Amino acid sequence: MSDLDFDHPDVVLVPHGPMLLRGAESVQDLDGTVHAVDRPVVALCRCEKSSRLPWCDGTHKVIPR
Amino acid sequence: MRLPKPRGGLSEWLVARLADPGLTGSAPAADSWDDESISLWTLHELSFRGFEDADDRAEWDPDLLGVRRDLEVALEERLRERWSASGSSTAAPAAADVPTALEDIVAADNGPSLADRVRRHADRDQVLELLRQRSVYHLKESDPSAFVVPRLPVRAKAALMALQFDEYGDGDPNRLHSHLFARGLVAVGLRAEYGAYVDDAIVENLEMNNAGSLFGLHRRLRGAAMGHLAAFEMTSSLPSRKMVQGLERLGLDGPMSAYYDEHVEADAIHEHLAARDICGTLAEDEPDQAADILFGAWTCLDVEARFATAMLGAWEEQR
Numbered sequence: 168m169s170d171l172d173f174d175h176p177d178v179v180l181v182p183h184g185p186m187l188l189r190g191a192e193s194v195q196d197l198d199g200t201v202h203a204v205d206r207p208v209v210a211l212c213r214c215e216k217s218s219r220l221p222w223c224d225g226t227h228k229v230i231p232r
Numbered sequence: 233m234r235l236p237k238p239r240g241g242l243s244e245w246l247v248a249r250l251a252d253p254g255l256t257g258s259a260p261a262a263d264s265w266d267d268e269s270i271s272l273w274t275l276h277e278l279s280f281r282g283f284e285d286a287d288d289r290a291e292w293d294p295d296l297l298g299v300r301r302d303l304e305v306a307l308e309e310r311l312r313e314r315w316s317a318s319g320s321s322t323a324a325p326a327a328a329d330v331p332t333a334l335e336d337i338v339a340a341d342n343g344p345s346l347a348d349r350v351r352r353h354a355d356r357d358q359v360l361e362l363l364r365q366r367s368v369y370h371l372k373e374s375d376p377s378a379f380v381v382p383r384l385p386v387r388a389k390a391a392l393m394a395l396q397f398d399e400y401g402d403g404d405p406n407r408l409h410s411h412l413f414a415r416g417l418v419a420v421g422l423r424a425e426y427g428a429y430v431d432d433a434i435v436e437n438l439e440m441n442n443a444g445s446l447f448g449l450h451r452r453l454r455g456a457a458m459g460h461l462a463a464f465e466m467t468s469s470l471p472s473r474k475m476v477q478g479l480e481r482l483g484l485d486g487p488m489s490a491y492y493d494e495h496v497e498a499d500a501i502h503e504h505l506a507a508r509d510i511c512g513t514l515a516e517d518e519p520d521q522a523a524d525i526l527f528g529a530w531t532c533l534d535v536e537a538r539f540a541t542a543m544l545g546a547w548e549e550q551r
Contacts, residue, residue, distance in 0.1 A: 173386070173387055179504075181504050181508075184504065185500065185504075187501065187504055205402065206398055206402055206498070206501070207394055207397060207398065207402070208394060208398075208501050208505065209501060210497075210500045210501040210504065218473065218496075219496065219497065222497050222500065223469075223497075223500040223501070224469055224470075224473060224496050224497065224500055225469030225470045225473075225496070225499075225500045225503075226470070228470065229470070
């Protein structure tokens with residue numbers, strides 16, 4: 168990789184946080200429901216405590232580690 | 233928007249001068265924090281949308297720029313003194329530690345929460361009052377950060393644009409965040425035109441808005457602007473959810489709760505873009521910005537805490 172190339176992964180796992188996903192058009196949740204994506208980047212819940220699964224709502228921050 | 237109501241000698245002079253550029257004479261000293269704050273707010277606004285009853289050329293009038301500079305120097309000194317006195321401003325972190333340092337600043341924030349009050353106890357009039365106060369910023373939401381785009385290195389610039397694109401509706405004018413707030417204001421029976429409630433803004437609210445505009449408008453303060461943005465986004469998702477619950481409790485669901493609902497999801501994404509991809513890479517590329525990133529973040533929480541304290545104090549007195 169040259170100095171002019173930057174990492175720009177489609178999936179980023181945030182430590183103790185959500186999974187960031189770029190460029191998706193739809194996401195299937197744990198119940199099998201498919202949700203349309205209307206943003207360039209979405210944050211998917213990894214703690215399974217979000218009030219709006221499959222999306223992150225920040226709830227992981229109030230869960231003791 | 234029309235020029236705001238003066239709050240003292242300086243703002244009286246300023247409003248007269250903006251309405252009639254032919255006036256001469258130098259600016260008097262401000263009488264009060266309120267007078268100083270509305271004057272600086274007005275001078276900054278010349279660089280956003282301006283006033284229908286002011287001359288557009290006033291934005292670059294050297295006399296007015298001199299007044300603006302003096303007010304900005306005083307504001308920045310006030311903010312930096314508070315940051316120094318807080319004990320949070322130790323040595324600047326290494327670039328790689330900036331995202332963690334931002335998390336630490338947010339975790340240490342113990343300011344009172346207006347969203348908590350709205351969720352459980354605030355009455356309808358109090359919530360409407362809060363929305364009028366919030367409208368001063370939310371009707372120009374994200375605009376101060378937009379000034380920073382050309383001042384950033386490559387990675388931070390791309391990440392800020394990704395965040396701003398979402399703030400500005402991902403290309404759909406109906407989803408522009410400031411427009412979602414305007415729709416919410418109409419739905420709860422308030423005025424939605426840009427700047428509608430500036431005359432009602434308490435001084436702590438003006439200080440909060442002025443700090444954000446100061447950071448956004450000065451290239452020198454780009455680190456502070458991005459730290460401010462990160463702290464704002466990192467403290468938005470959970471309070472926005474509480475706002476939704478409070479608005480629904482009071483029967484104010486509909487477009488206004490949809491505005492906050494959008495922020496639950498959007499800001500859960502934005503906080504990572506802001507802390508890691510914007511502030512983290514900015515600090516790597518320009519290590520001298522690391523200290524100001526944290527100063528901006530701390531200041532964002534400090535001005536909000538002072539605003540919340542003032543609002544909650546006024547509500548206590550009503551009881």
